[in-house]
Amino acid sequence: MTALPQYDRLEAPGIWRETPQAQRQEVIVSFGDATLVIADDRSARALAHWSLPAMVRRNPGKRPALYAPSEEEGEELELADETMIEAIEKVHTVLEARRPHPGRLRSVFSIGAGVALAGLAVLWLPGALIEQAARVAPQAKRVEIGRQVLAELSTLTGAPCRASSGDAALKALAARLSGPEQILVLPQALKGARRLPGKIAVIGRGLIEKVDTPEAAAGQIIAAELDGVEHDPLLTLLRWAGARAAFKLLTTGDLPASALKGYGEVLLATPPARPADEPLLAAFAAAGVSSTPYAFSVDPSGESVLGLIEADPFRDAPAPRPVLDDANWVALQDICGG
Numbered sequence: 001m002t003a004l005p006q007y008d009r010l011e012a013p014g015i016w017r018e019t020p021q022a023q024r025q026e027v028i029v030s031f032g033d034a035t036l037v038i039a040d041d042r043s044a045r046a047l048a049h050w051s052l053p054a055m056v057r058r059n060p061g062k063r064p065a066l067y068a069p070s071e072e073e074g075e076e077l078e079l080a081d082e083t084m085i086e087a088i089e090k091v092h093t094v095l096e097a098r099r100p101h102p103g104r105l106r107s108v109f110s111i112g113a114g115v116a117l118a119g120l121a122v123l124w125l126p127g128a129l130i131e132q133a134a135r136v137a138p139q140a141k142r143v144e145i146g147r148q149v150l151a152e153l154s155t156l157t158g159a160p161c162r163a164s165s166g167d168a169a170l171k172a173l174a175a176r177l178s179g180p181e182q183i184l185v186l187p188q189a190l191k192g193a194r195r196l197p198g199k200i201a202v203i204g205r206g207l208i209e210k211v212d213t214p215e216a217a218a219g220q221i222i223a224a225e226l227d228g229v230e231h232d233p234l235l236t237l238l239r240w241a242g243a244r245a246a247f248k249l250l251t252t253g254d255l256p257a258s259a260l261k262g263y264g265e266v267l268l269a270t271p272p273a274r275p276a277d278e279p280l281l282a283a284f285a286a287a288g289v290s291s292t293p294y295a296f297s298v299d300p301s302g303e304s305v306l307g308l309i310e311a312d313p314f315r316d317a318p319a320p321r322p323v324l325d326d327a328n329w330v331a332l333q334d335i336c337g338g
Contacts, residue, residue, distance in 0.1 A: 013027070056071055160185060166185075173324060186204060190203070193223070194271075216294055291312045
């Protein structure tokens, strides 16, 4: 019996074809037990049995109605009889409603889980958004942002010192250390070194004018570079700027104009954390730079940096090559005009 007994004996003419390429033929359509029976109108031989719940309407609301046994291309049935069309729609709806729907229970749990996840997202999503923005930023964009940070920083320190021979010395220093792609000297306010996004390093004027050799400046840059490996400068910046700035960077490729305002003060007030002695000494050894001048630039007394002095990889022998030759070092010391 069908889902609705009043349609047990309902029949109507129709036009059926087995495949899109097959010839259309006249048929008689009637209800079976949750099926639609399609029979030859002359011999009454059954040609097809369609599952009523699985049937689909090809042209909802239009006449004649076109039906198929499933979403896939293949058989097609054309019906013009209004009573039959109404019956199919009603029986199809009733049978579909009677089918078990385990997904509905899952949906209830899914909604509950969704609410919980939404609550977690308030706490989790901003951090994930910021990390993703930093992770996918290409090097060219990092360089652009690094220059924006430099411009913000320069409002407090003054513009980077420039001189043709001094600029050449900075390029030689960057090539010698194999870490930063650009090194700049800021004329005031900055102590030590900072690593900016885009492999840009900035050092304070005091590192080149108040010392006799370039090893202290090189050591500060090495330490800042190592800290930059552990703490991505762009990620640090975005965490300070917030999720809205990170979202704009992800969606437009640019930071909001106000995102960096005040960040220069943060950089000046927050020197990079000094890496642990073991990885720091390994970095000095790999760069071929003595760690002792750096240690004394951090603590002139030497007490808190004794490990860097005693375990200096070049304590008992000179480094394989100088950080800078004499001409470049003199030029670098004069870059800010003496």
